Amino acid sequence: MQLFIGNKNYSSWSMRPWVLLRHFGIPFDEVMLRFDGFGPASRFKQAVLAVNPAGTVPVLRDGALVVWDTLAIAETLAERFPQHALWPRNADARARARSLCAEMHSGLRALRGACPMNIEAQLPEVGARVLAEQPAVAADLARITAMWTDALATSGGPFLFGEFSIADAFFAPVVARLRSYALPVPAVVAAYLDAVWASPGVAAWVAEALAEQEFLDFEEPYRSGR
Ligand SMILES: N[C@@H](CCC(=O)N[C@@H](CS)C(=O)NCC(=O)O)C(=O)O
Numbered sequence: 347m348q349l350f351i352g353n354k355n356y357s358s359w360s361m362r363p364w365v366l367l368r369h370f371g372i373p374f375d376e377v378m379l380r381f382d383g384f385g386p387a388s389r390f391k392q393a394v395l396a397v398n399p400a401g402t403v404p405v406l407r408d409g410a411l412v413v414w415d416t417l418a419i420a421e422t423l424a425e426r427f428p429q430h431a432l433w434p435r436n437a438d439a440r441a442r443a444r445s446l447c448a449e450m451h452s453g454l455r456a457l458r459g460a461c462p463m464n465i466e467a468q469l470p471e472v473g474a475r476v477l478a479e480q481p482a483v484a485a486d487l488a489r490i491t492a493m494w495t496d497a498l499a500t501s502g503g504p505f506l507f508g509e510f511s512i513a514d515a516f517f518a519p520v521v522a523r524l525r526s527y528a529l530p531v532p533a534v535v536a537a538y539l540d541a542v543w544a545s546p547g548v549a550a551w552v553a554e555a556l557a558e559q560e561f562l563d564f565e566e567p568y569r570s571g572r
Pocket of ligand 1: 358404
């Protein structure tokens with residue numbers, strides 16, 4: 347199995363399936379398609395289009411089978427590796443976990459737009475400013491806090507549904523954003539951020555993201571250099 351991904355410091359969608367595979371110890375080969383732009387002439391776009399007609403990472407390839415889009419990849423992995431509880435084993439918890447992932451996948455756009463993932467960056471003043479100036483970002487933060495607080499209260503933690511699952515992998519890039527932009531969260535959510543950051547798949551991704559040391563200006567609305 348090959349997983350095609352983008353730069354670890356920036357590629358929030360790539361992070362999700364990579365973290366999931368690493369957390370559960372599922373073997374795979376990583377293929378890094380470094381971002382050099384997203385235009386049709388970029389090396390990244392040409393390389394990714396050769397694998398995935400949708401032109402995005404992540405992509406899972408196994409022989410002739412190509413699966414793209416994080417939700418489809420997560421579902422495929424859950425089906426292929428039933429020995430691991432990628433989704434919660436309990437049916438109600440699984441349905442709630444799917445709802446959280448679907449909301450993440452299609453929503454929370456204001457936060458995603460204003461606070462792009464940038465694992466190595468520390469931008470607390472930007473976080474304070476966007477929170478004060480953009481009510482939609484504050485609304486997304488309130489929604490995330492409510493979702494997580496509710497799931498953690500029901501499961502008892504330390505992860506959203508007790509043990510680490512696809513839901514935590516889906517929100518790992520949000521955890522990275524809340525940390526980088528120092529967005530304020532209640533204590534129960536702060537403990538969840540720490541649990542996710544310390545979990546093995548996420549910690550491995552973060553270590554490799556920090557080692558990249560590559561500055562991509564088109565991914566950097568707030569910094570002019572490292
Ligand atoms: N809905 C897709 C989104 C994937 C996506 O947007 N990936 C970004 C990298 S994080 C990308 O490949 N962008 C290339 C482009 O926008 O042209 C998924 O869930 O996989």
